[in-house]
Amino acid sequence: MFRNTFKTLSSKMASQLDQELMSTGAFSIDQLMELAGLSVAQAIYRQYPPTSASSNKVLMLVGPGNNGGDGLVASRHLKIWGYDPVLFYPKKSTKNELYKNLLKQLQDLEIPEIENLEEIKSLLETPKSVKIIVDSLFGFSFKPPIRAPFDDLINYLSTNHSKIPDIVSVDIPSGWDVDKGPVDVDINSTMLISLTAPKPCSEHFLKEGRVHYLGGRFINQKIAQKYDIEDLVKLYKGDELIVKL
Ligand SMILES: NC(=O)C1=CN([C@@H]2O[C@H](COP(=O)(O)OP(=O)(O)OC[C@H]3O[C@@H](n4cnc5c(N)ncnc54)[C@H](O)[C@@H]3O)[C@@H](O)[C@H]2O)[C@H](O)CC1
């Protein structure tokens, strides 16, 4: 039975909450991203645990913003927990110290990088070589239509559903309009990890065979009340950083 009566946060409200946490809330982006990325890795571990019987390769698709940053953090945790992440990170920020540091941490863990779509295709089209794809390309600041160099990748993922392994999307299925849902393309993710609160597009997500998690457990009661997401925050049990919706 699907439960889809949760509160959502529009792209505008999600961005406002994010700014509030980092101004009056006195959080740094590094802290929020670490907690968000950690919860992404935990949800993946719960749904797709590593196994000695098959490939533990995880193709991490990393975008240019903070959604990509969550993917970089998750890659580090996944590697330490026994997965074999491979990075596709075509638009690196050269100025931002945080992203540079996160990438250096992954290089120190000897996580390899894939350079182009052709390499992605050949990896994905080799049967059983990749366990899952993690989509951390775009989050709540994405505005369609998709621009290069991500357009070809999203189109490929959207038109080859039967060839490719399960896709786990971080916060938003990339390519979807944050408030409206799928527009021109649909990468058909099978798992969504909403951060802080689901966004309106997640109402189009639930159907047979798909799972939805909530992560990013870092807001206090007062902020939860202000953004009317107290009921969501109450779903977390004990010390857990994720909850299946
Ligand atoms: N409070 C929280 O829940 C936190 C969530 N986090 C994650 O941060 C993202 C939102 O990050 P932000 O940097 O604002 O934006 P995005 O990553 O969504 O993308 C911005 C990036 O994408 C480019 N872009 C936008 N539209 C397009 C397009 N049509 N084509 C190509 N490129 C596009 C834009 O230029 C930027 O470079 C949220 O979803 C969470 O995943 C934080 O990590 C912690 C707090």
Ligand SMILES: [K+]
């Ligand atoms: K995403």
